[in-house]
Amino acid sequence: xxxxxxxxxxxxxxxxxxxxxxxxxxxxxxxxxxxxxxxxxxxxxxxxxxxxxxxxxxxxxxxxxxxxxxxxxxxxxxxxxxxxxxxxxxxxxxxxxxxxxxxxxxxxxxxxxxxxxxxxxxxxxxxxxxxxxxxxxxxxxxxxxxxxxxxxxxxxxxxxxxxxxxxxxxxxxxxxxxxxxxxxxxxxxxxxxxxxxxxxxxxxxxxxxxxxxxxxxxxxxxxxxxxxxxxxxxxxxxxxxxxxxxxxxxxxxxxxxxxxxxxxxxxxxxxxxxxxxxxxxxxxxxxxxxxxxx
Numbered sequence: 001x002x003x004x005x006x007x008x009x010x011x012x013x014x015x016x017x018x019x020x021x022x023x024x025x026x027x028x029x030x031x032x033x034x035x036x037x038x039x040x041x042x043x044x045x046x047x048x049x050x051x052x053x054x055x056x057x058x059x060x061x062x063x064x065x066x067x068x069x070x071x072x073x074x075x076x077x078x079x080x081x082x083x084x085x086x087x088x089x090x091x092x093x094x095x096x097x098x099x100x101x102x103x104x105x106x107x108x109x110x111x112x113x114x115x116x117x118x119x120x121x122x123x124x125x126x127x128x129x130x131x132x133x134x135x136x137x138x139x140x141x142x143x144x145x146x147x148x149x150x151x152x153x154x155x156x157x158x159x160x161x162x163x164x165x166x167x168x169x170x171x172x173x174x175x176x177x178x179x180x181x182x183x184x185x186x187x188x189x190x191x192x193x194x195x196x197x198x199x200x201x202x203x204x205x206x207x208x209x210x211x212x213x214x215x216x217x218x219x220x221x222x223x224x225x226x227x228x229x230x231x232x233x234x235x236x237x238x239x240x241x242x243x244x245x246x247x248x249x250x251x252x253x254x255x256x257x258x259x260x261x262x263x264x265x266x267x268x269x270x271x272x273x274x275x276x277x278x279x280x281x282x283x284x285x286x287x288x289x290x291x292x293x294x
Contacts, residue, residue, distance in 0.1 A: 014041060014052055014059050021071050028075050036080050040070040043084050077215035090139035095165050099157035101225040103135040106282045107201050110256045110289050111139040113280055114199050117252050117291075122146040124196035127246070129182055129239060130154075132225060134162030134175070136199055141171050150192065152180040155224065182235070183242045196251045198243055202235035203228035204258040232258060236265050240272035240292075247294035252277065254291045262287035 025033035044066035131151035
């Protein structure tokens with residue numbers, strides 16, 4: 001995929017280049033073509049998006065070369081967040097890489113539910129299962145200064161990204177990364193312990209559905225963070241089966257679920273001896289978060 005055609009010069013008119021690039025992305029089937037181009041150009045130039053759209057119109061050749069390189073990646077349907085290296089989540093900037101799932105707005109519903117629970121227990125000990133980039137742990141800790149969080153993940157590559165995010169937000173003292181498979185430590189350390197609150201956005205895509213996903217998901221995001229068994233409920237069964245042994249009295253487990261999965265996940269928690277306390281819809285009206293109590 002060739003870079004944009006233009007004469008070689010020290011600078012070029014940004015808006016014309018944006019228009020050309022957006023047309024190319026649109027032809028590639030990308031619905032957010034114009035916005036993506038604006039964000040990539042702003043990143044390449046080290047400016048805000050507003051500055052790009054309202055500025056004098058010319059950018060240095062080096063910035064345009066960086067933009068061209070980003071455009072090539074986006075034309076291959078690489079996720080914009082990976083190209084930019086970060087994603088905003090709960091008004092916080094979170095570093096992302098192909099080692100971690102990109103945080104999504106739907107998961108902010110889980111964070112809001114967790115923070116609502118924490119109002120009752122401001123010094124709660126929290127376990128974040130499958131922390132990935134650490135986005136959920138960071139959003140909770142940044143908005144609840146009395147909590148401590150254990151951020152667990154089976155992927156050491158993901159934990160490396162999470163550690164950088166914890167440092168970026170100056171939360172290393174309150175969020176402890178842990179190499180673990182749900183509740184089972186993989187690092188040779190002691191038991192993972194008991195918690196007031198367990199949160200998780202586990203994999204919830206059926207294996208058979210992987211090929212039908214958008215290329216950005218299917219080809220770039222970590223499969224282990226997306227797919228969980230034939231019926232996509234495997235992780236919920238594992239969490240529910242052991243949650244009771246890791247929750248303090250009156251504690252809660254709050255999990256994100258896929259569209260149409262809430263009833264099945266509620267049944268899994270009930271069968272494990274937990275009390276389902278509620279189901280919360282996301283902004284699209286989809287049942288997105290299940291809360292269970294010990």
